[in-house]
Amino acid sequence: MALLEVTEINAHYGRIQALRNLSLKVDKGEIVALIGSNGAGKTTTLRTISGLMHPGQGTIKFDGHDITRTGPEKIVDLGICQSPEGRRLFARMTVMDNLMMGAYTRRDPAQIKVDVEHVFELFPRLKERRNQIAGTLSGGEQQMCAMGRALMAKPKLLMLDEPSLGLSPILCDTIFSIVGEINSAGTPVLLVEQNARRALEVAHRGYVIETGVIVQTGTGKELLESEEVQKAYLGM
Amino acid sequence: MSVPATAQKRGPMWNRLRLRERIRDRDTAIFGILFITAVVWPMATIYATDSTFLIAQAGHAGTYVLLAIGLNVVVGFAGLLDLGYAAFFAIGAYTYALFASNQLASSPLHHEFHMPFWLMLFVGMVVAAVCGAILGFPTLRLRGDYLAIVTLGFGEIVPQLFYNFDQWTGGINAIGNIDQPSLPYWITGPWAEAGITTIKLVPNFSFAYDPVAFYVLIVILVILAVILVRNLHSSRLGRAWMAIREDEVAAAAMGINTVTTKLLAFAIGASFSGFAGAYYGASFGIVSPDSFLFTVSITVLVMIVLGGMGNITGVIVGALAIYFVLNNLLPALPAQVESLADSVGLGSLNVQNGDWPGLAGETQRIAFLLYGLILVVMMLLRPQGLVPSRVREQELKHDAVLEEETAVEQAHA
Structure with a gap:
């Protein structure tokens, strides 16, 4: 059974339908990329999974639980954590405090300390800047902080919303290689990206979403080689 | 087996207190100064002025400190703009006033209550907290400006209720003759069997509008709150x-x-003002709806913004500063200006002439203009507040640092 199973969900903003019968799944150990252009419904999908909004129809199952109508705080408790679009750090708190907020639902201080060290290993920059106010970090550092914060929840599924947004190509490389590292340490990742090439290179499987509908799916390699994807998203 | 490092190296008591380090910490240092001032204040002012007026005033200022500390929880910590905070203050004060005076005897209840102050202090706190929760429950899904408007409405409604439920609250006539707190003077215990039923520890002591007693009480309350x-x-x-x-x-x-x-x-913030309300009712002995109008909410808000929102030390300093400006500086200003004009040879300005009410009169007229000016100037000089939280400070510095960094980066490129 898949870890996350989204079946035929519909979502609306007022009268505008953002998702139509969207289904996707994430298995244990996978990196799954969800690619699509602006306004295709990528972020809405993540918001719906994390409980910040609820689907009109369809079901979402995670780890054996039905989380279709569950509130966001319970979903975090169950083990889904996301680094939201635009990072949304707590700008006036320190890097360390931001990381600790990620561990908000956890009650095992000793293990939290170990995990902070682990995050610092992944992102050495954060260790240097641990006492700096998060709002004063550079874009790349903020992205690292947002990912570190999500990791601090010790998620069973990590969802990243556009981690490469606004970063230089070199920083993108760093971020995607860290995504690979996080995954090889055992955490499945649902990756939402506009940067289709990078996302598909690192992902095991991918979905292509257009105006709220999944139009194509396959392994990362298949999608990279698919003509439609090349035309629409890779600029070839 | 390893022994913790701290246990191995225990220096003398003096070293363990780490006084030097602590004094270096700005907030702790200010706390220290405030505490010492609070202790010395009654003796110093009695010695200097031979009256307890300044002590009474400090006690009254203490209510505002308590209110500011409470509002800071709501606005400074949680970022919920509450413009009706005085309502909870009123609820606390009326809770004590109703159950510690003969007011309810003339109400449809026909029985008066005289509950002890020490109990009502906490009842007032709980009632205010519950009211905070009741107000919060339907409104807290609103954000920012919308929440501010709703709380503003609540702040207007509550004094009106106390005005108009005059059967119960006395309305415009206020509730007077509120019981004074007193300290119990006996303690019963197992020793009572030995023929002594009670042991007198301290003589019976009623506060009886004694400003010094109230001052001590408010200092303790503020310390607890901090x-x-x-x-x-x-x-x-x-x-x-x-x-x-x-x-x-x-x-x-x-x-x-x-x-x-x-x-x-919301509830915890409100509970502090419930606390302050009960104290206020007792120390003045009279509670009227007029004391809890919109201006009180705004004054407290000004105190915390000006002091340094989110920082407890700043909030206390801000409360004291604004209290001083409102209750000492502005009322004393006309006389000061008058004597100043006399001493620099502009005595003619003091004479009333036609529309000109004399310098003192004119100063009195524009007192609140001056208050506004003082606020504007203070905010311009210290936008982060008098004693800002460290985060705020770093944030405001950041812009300058960022410019420097980009300059350096450009130089490298």
Whole structure:
């Protein structure tokens, strides 16, 4: 059974339908990329999974639980954590405090300390800047902080919303290689990206979403080689 | 077996207190100064002025400090703009006044209550907290400006209720003759069997409008409040408040139950003003709806913004500063200006002439203009507040640092 199973969900903003019968799944150990252009419904999908909004129809199952109508705080408790679009750090708190907020639902201080060290290993920059106010970090550092914060929840599924947004190509490389590292340490990742090439290179499987509908799916390699994807998203 | 490092190296008591380090910490140093001033204040002012007036005033200022500390929880920590804070103050004061005076004898209840102050202090706190939760429950899904408007409405409604339910509250006539707190003077215990039923520890002591007694009480209450809020600030709940203030969606995504957390901020903030209200009722002996109007809410808000929102030390300093400006500086100004004009040879300005009411009269006329000017100037000079929280300070410095960094980067490129 898949870890996350989204079946035929519909979502609306007022009268505008953002998702139509969207289904996707994430298995244990996978990196799954969800690619699509602006306004295709990528972020809405993540918001719906994390409980910040609820689907009109369809079901979402995670780890054996039905989380279709569950509130966001319970979903975090169950083990889904996301680094939201635009990072949304707590700008006036320190890097360390931001990381600790990620561990908000956890009650095992000793293990939290170990995990902070682990995050610092992944992102050495954060260790240097641990006492700096998060709002004063550079874009790349903020992205690292947002990912570190999500990791601090010790998620069973990590969802990243556009981690490469606004970063230089070199920083993108760093971020995607860290995504690979996080995954090889055992955490499945649902990756939402506009940067289709990078996302598909690192992902095991991918979905292509257009105006709220999944139009194509396959392994990362298949999608990279698919003509439609090349035309629409890779600029070839 | 390893022995903890601290246990191995225990220096003398003096070293362990780490006094030097602590004094270097700005907030702790200010706390120290405030505490010492609070202790010396009654003796010094009695010695200097031979009256207890300044002590009474300090006691009254203490109510505002308490209010500011409470509002800071709501506005400074959780970032919920509450413009009706005086309502909770009123609720606290009326809770004590109704149950500690003969007011309810003339109400449809026909029985008067005289509950002890020490109990009502906490009842007032709980009632205010419950009212905070009741107000918060339907309104806290509103954000920012919308919440501010709703709280503003609540702040207007509550004094009106106390006006118009005059059967119960006496309305415009206020509630007077409120009981004074007293300290119990006996303690019974197992020793009572030995033929002594009670042991007198201290002679019976009623506060009886004694400003010194009330002053001691408010100092203790403020210290308790500071300890409480400091701990709250560094607790899990405190961090959740800050996260909500920074970004509510991200906070929800971190697993914080935003509704409960905001509700707690409202209730806990309100409970402090309930506390302050009970004290206020007792120390003045009279409670009237006029004392809890919109201006009180705004004054307290000004105190915390000007003092340094989110920082407890700043809030206390701000409360004292604004209290001083409002109650000492502005009332004394006309006479001061008059004598100043006399001494620099502009005595003619003091003479009333036609529309000109004399310099003193004119100063009195524009007192609130001056108050506004003082606020504007203070905010221009110190936008971060008198004693800002460290985060605020760093943030305001950051712009300058950022410019420097980009300059350096450009130089490297």
